[in-house]
Amino acid sequence: MSFWIVNTLNGLSLAMILFLLAAGLTLIFGLMHIINMAHGSFYLLGGYIAITAIRMSGNFVVGAIIAVIAIAILGTLVQRLLLAKLYKQEMPQALLTLGLLFIIADIAFFTWGGDPQLVPQPALFQGAVRIFGVVYPLYRLFLIGWGLAVAFLLWMFLERTKIGAVVRAGMDDEEMVRGLGINMPLVFTGIFALGSALAGLGGVLGGPLLGMFPGADFEVVLLAFVVVTVGGLGSIRGAFLGSLLVGLVDNFGNVWFPQLSLFTIFVPMVVVLALKPTGLLGRT
Amino acid sequence: MSANPTLVVDDIHTYYGESYVLQGVSLKVEPGTIAAVLGRNGVGKTTLIRSVIAFTPPRRGKIVFENQDITRWTSYRIAQAGMGLVPQGRRIFISLSVRENLEIARRAATGGNEGWTIDSVLDLFPRLRERMRNSAGTLSGGEQQMLAVARALVGNGRLLLMDEPTEGLSPHVVEELRQLIRRLRDGGMAILLVEQNINFAIESADYVYVMDKGKIVFDGLPSDLAANNDVKETYLGV
Ligand SMILES: Nc1ncnc2c1ncn2[C@@H]1O[C@H](COP(=O)(O)OP(=O)(O)O)[C@@H](O)[C@H]1O
Ligand SMILES: [Mg+2]
Numbered sequence: 001m002s003f004w005i006v007n008t009l010n011g012l013s014l015a016m017i018l019f020l021l022a023a024g025l026t027l028i029f030g031l032m033h034i035i036n037m038a039h040g041s042f043y044l045l046g047g048y049i050a051i052t053a054i055r056m057s058g059n060f061v062v063g064a065i066i067a068v069i070a071i072a073i074l075g076t077l078v079q080r081l082l083l084a085k086l087y088k089q090e091m092p093q094a095l096l097t098l099g100l101l102f103i104i105a106d107i108a109f110f111t112w113g114g115d116p117q118l119v120p121q122p123a124l125f126q127g128a129v130r131i132f133g134v135v136y137p138l139y140r141l142f143l144i145g146w147g148l149a150v151a152f153l154l155w156m157f158l159e160r161t162k163i164g165a166v167v168r169a170g171m172d173d174e175e176m177v178r179g180l181g182i183n184m185p186l187v188f189t190g191i192f193a194l195g196s197a198l199a200g201l202g203g204v205l206g207g208p209l210l211g212m213f214p215g216a217d218f219e220v221v222l223l224a225f226v227v228v229t230v231g232g233l234g235s236i237r238g239a240f241l242g243s244l245l246v247g248l249v250d251n252f253g254n255v256w257f258p259q260l261s262l263f264t265i266f267v268p269m270v271v272v273l274a275l276k277p278t279g280l281l282g283r284t
Numbered sequence: 285m286s287a288n289p290t291l292v293v294d295d296i297h298t299y300y301g302e303s304y305v306l307q308g309v310s311l312k313v314e315p316g317t318i319a320a321v322l323g324r325n326g327v328g329k330t331t332l333i334r335s336v337i338a339f340t341p342p343r344r345g346k347i348v349f350e351n352q353d354i355t356r357w358t359s360y361r362i363a364q365a366g367m368g369l370v371p372q373g374r375r376i377f378i379s380l381s382v383r384e385n386l387e388i389a390r391r392a393a394t395g396g397n398e399g400w401t402i403d404s405v406l407d408l409f410p411r412l413r414e415r416m417r418n419s420a421g422t423l424s425g426g427e428q429q430m431l432a433v434a435r436a437l438v439g440n441g442r443l444l445l446m447d448e449p450t451e452g453l454s455p456h457v458v459e460e461l462r463q464l465i466r467r468l469r470d471g472g473m474a475i476l477l478v479e480q481n482i483n484f485a486i487e488s489a490d491y492v493y494v495m496d497k498g499k500i501v502f503d504g505l506p507s508d509l510a511a512n513n514d515v516k517e518t519y520l521g522v
Binding site: 168178 | 378435439
């Protein structure tokens with residue numbers, strides 16, 4: 001029994017890191033049709049900047065805020081200065097973000113080196129607690145709570161605010177939204193910055209568990225793409241469901257078939273796509 | 285309002301890639317009037333609307349809206365300046381509720397008066413009021429057209445671009461629409477109406493243009509067109 005509880009909680013905490021990445025990825029794709037490979041770089045830089053900022057400030061929250069703001073600014077610049085110039089040119093945009101992934105990976109390597117580094121855990125959440133009859137790390141529970149809170153806030157934003165409605169309308173028919181007098185270039189920048197910030201937050205909060213190292217950017221963006229493909233591109237609920245599925249499958253897969261880790265992720269993806277090409281909750 | 289035309293389209297040339305569609309189109313819409321553009325399928329009527337709202341900006345020529353040259357403006361600025369669009373095929377947002385479709389389109393009127401509010405367009409289209417919480421994708425074709433018109437009205441523009449608003453509507457709804465646009469016009473709105481439905485255009489418009497292969501081939505009063513069998517036969521197939 002404790003095996004199931006521990007591994008389910010482990011899967012859920014991984015799922016929440018994936019959700020932080022997948023949420024931005026799916027919004028950016030749904031609205032702008034950008035396959036953003038640099039999303040992994042924002043995760044990696046978020047983690048690395050947090051490591052440095054926490055070390056310098058001695059405070060997890062301060063370091064986390066600095067990292068998330070820095071990544072939001074970086075995302076804004078990338079969208080404004082580069083991607084906006086390639087409006088509606090999907091292939092050049094995708095290649096540009098791939099190029100950014102490589103460039104940022106090199107910059108990160110020169111700046112933070114090649115050894116894996118953990119983001120320091122916040123002091124408040126160190127240690128373990130007893131839950132459902134097992135002793136479980138408090139930080140992972142904190143992570144699950146954060147993921148759920150972010151998911152709820154994002155859902156409220158998209159479904160209950162006017163800007164959220166504009167974003168959904170933009171996914172339906174972006175040109176028509178502009179025809180109503182809505183400043184879509186600004187909405188694009190805002191959503192790209194939000195998505196980037198969430199990826200940075202993913203790096204900050206996932207960093208104490210997964211660590212930052214060369215290649216983590218690609219590893220995590222690959223998983224996040226699996227999540228949004230399974231969940232359905234453009235759907236936040238889909239990203240959430242996909243994160244749970246991939247997080248749990250990956251965790252149990254690693255426990256039972258450690259040699260087949262990629263296999264256990266991609267088989268469910270292929271099965272979902274074969275049965276429902278738009279993903280579980282995809283827009284049609 | 286000024287005595288100058290609300291909209292002047294001056295010799296515009298519009299392309300889709302290499303495909304040369306509008307080959308020098310000029311027309312005017314005077315304040316508080318309805319100008320209709322008629323023409324067969326594929327002659328470039330929708331491209332004209334797309335050019336005016338800058339979805340597909342013309343490569344040459346000039347577009348002036350209320351004395352401002354808007355030729356190089358982006359779509360959202362043009363719409364903000366006071367143009368409403370009822371596009372061909374309605375293009376309502378199916379992921380949104382009926383209410384949200386109206387809320388994101390709502391813009392306060394300029395010049396002090398309140399203009400159209402969500403409440404006042406619902407008085408115009410009571411059937412939408414019952415559907416406010418429904419997803420717009422579940423509306424019938426006629427209701428979707430009402431929503432498309434209502435969405436354009438709550439933007440409180442002074443020029444309305446309407447692209448085949450009667451497409452797929454029952455004769456009864458078409459008649460309601462005709463009365464509505466006459467009422468809007470009498471309230472001071474300028475309307476550029478694109479139609480294939482000749483009778484609808486002749487009965488509603490103050491001035492008509494006939495388009496063929498990307499050019500204006502006739503313009504005159506609706507009564508002139510009604511009496512001109514040549515033009516009707518050659519360009520409109522009746
Ligand atoms: N997006 C597009 N890309 C390329 N060609 C187009 C596009 N839209 C319309 N056309 C072509 O432009 C011409 C005019 O089309 P359109 O303006 O839609 O005509 P209408 O509204 O009068 O039926 C047609 O030959 C059509 O095939
Ligand atoms: Mg058309």
